Amino acid sequence: MSLKIGILGKPNSGKSTLFSALTGTAAAIGNYPFTTINTDVGVSYIISRCPHTEINTPCSPNYGRCVNGKREIPIEIADVPGLIQGASQGKGMGNQFLDNISDMNAIVNLINPVGEDNKILSPEDIENAAIEIENEIFTWFASRVSRDWQRFAKKEDASDSSLDDKLLSKLSFFGISRNEIRILLSKESFSHTLIGWTDDDFMRISRSVFTHIKPIIRVVNKGDIIHDNRIMDRILENGYPIISADYELSIWKALNNGIIESSDDLNGNNKANEPQKAALNKISALFEGGKVIRLSQLFSRIVYENLSHIVVYPVYDESKWTDKKGTVLPDTFLMSSKSTAEDLAFRVHSDIGEGFIRAIDGRTKMILGRNYELKDRDVIRIISKTK
Ligand SMILES: Nc1nc2c(ncn2[C@@H]2O[C@H](COP(=O)(O)OP(=O)(O)OP(=O)(O)O)[C@@H](O)[C@H]2O)c(=O)[nH]1
Ligand SMILES: [Mg+2]
Known part of the structure; x- marks a missing residue:
């Protein structure tokens, strides 16, 4: 029962690249839509300072490692392909993949900052791209909730159950607990008479679930090709972290091939040849610029801050x-x-x-x-x- 974080986004946003960089497995990477046709699930880690340093005795983790007092805590990562505009109405590969998000604790909405003309999108268009994906998710969820509603509502309204009980029986398909429903109902009010619920209520509850229970975190990928500092600053001002899945994958490969010893120390690369050194210097310069963050930082933030x-x-x-x-x-x-x-x-x-x-x-x-x-x-x- 570990934490599971799903990566969603439009085709080509870099989901499989991010998944590979995070999990070190070779998910299919290709520059065309629907490279990935199944939901891949893999294991990644977040870091926590290990208490073993307080007792001066090394620890022996059952899962993950502990390196220099940094304990690796496993989390699950899923690559969810196939989300395009209209997917919730069955367009493209339809909404079958959305069913995969039922058991996820949080969703990364991975945004491709590159438009169809290969130019970098404006911050407004980046925001629109994020909203488009989220609307698909909300619409899908609302349609799942409203399915067979009349019959369900009649039965529940005839009983004297509380609203949280009524909703629990409906929302449990999504792995939502009673406690979570209580949290949701404390933030927003809904009519206790279910039969009168409108499309607007279904959309409201849907948004509310993804705001309070399964947060969606907007992340801009391909930070290595944005270049324009003003656009980067405006993306950051909008509150979206910027990453580079591609550079992270290169770091992982360098680590896996023994060219570097730690993914945190890109310059301690005695074994690298000159072209490799140049590539690693370029990668490290991007992160030192401070605008593009490392995946370890992003996922720690998601787990410790977004998911508390x-x-x-x-x-x-x-x-x-x-x-x-x-x-x-x-x-x-x-x-x-x-x-x-x-x-x-x-x-x-x-x-x-x-x-x-x-x-x-x-x-x-x-x-x-x-x-x-x-x-x-x-x-x-x-x-x-x-x-
Ligand atoms: N420059 C740059 N390119 C990237 C980055 N991440 C991914 N790409 C490229 O973007 C293209 C699409 O990457 P994928 O990881 O296959 O994208 P996806 O979202 O899984 O795509 P589908 O599975 O088709 O939905 C590939 O050519 C990647 O190499 C990045 O951080 N920077
Ligand atoms: Mg893919």
Whole structure:
């Protein structure tokens, strides 16, 4: 149950390139629409400062690595192809791919800043391109929600269930929880009588889901060819991060071929030949310019800020920070920032959650109740009736 982030965008925006750079797998890359015909899912990582440095004992992660105190926390990435204007009405490859976004926690709306005439789009057209894709997503969702509505609404309106209960039975196809529905209803009000819902309500609830529950993050790709600093500044002022999936893929390849040792140190490249050095210098100059950000930074921002997640380390021994076998800090969980000690127990195992007695803070050794709100990088022991 890791976090899953989907990459959506128009054909040619660079989704598969981004997916490859993030996951290191060779997704098909080609300069024509629908290169990718299936949704690819792969694993990537975000970085968190590992608590093992506080106890001066190296950790042994079950998943990912820990390099120089930087712990890699796995997340899932999906490449969702086929989204074009009209897709929600079945145009192009239709909306079958949109069903894939049901289990995603966030969506990157990847925008190609290059127009059909090969010129860089104006910031306004970049915004329009982003809106076009989002309208497809909202329309698709609204049509899924309104499907078979009359029958559903009659049945629910005849019952005395609350609005969150009624909506839960409708929205559960999208992996939305009761808690999330409550959050949504606290932000916007909807009529409790479902039979009177209009197209406008379906669109409103759709937008609301993608604003409050499954955020869509607009990201401009191909930062390496924008060149014009004024356009870059205006894109950034509009709040869109700029990346270069292509340069990131080159960095990944250099790393994979042993030309560089770390994707953070592009200039420590003793093994590179002259053309490789020149290429790496060009790549590093782009990022040093400060306008185009690294993928690691973007995805950390998405997980920690847009999704408000924290990293928690469950342990069995609160003094040595180990599991039963003596492995130091073997597991990490990404959890939403309001999660409690009891939520962590359930995350470890439903039996542990059901038998929850108390938790212990690995740093202060204080006893924590079930409602203790977890903090980022907490090291926690759960004591439970089940052994
Ligand atoms: N200059 C530049 N080109 C890029 C970048 N990312 C992708 N491209 C190029 O854009 C073209 C399309 O890339 P893909 O990754 O196949 O795009 P896609 O969004 O997966 O396309 P479909 O699967 O057809 O929807 C390829 O020629 C890539 O090399 C980038 O950051 N900079
Ligand atoms: Mg593709």
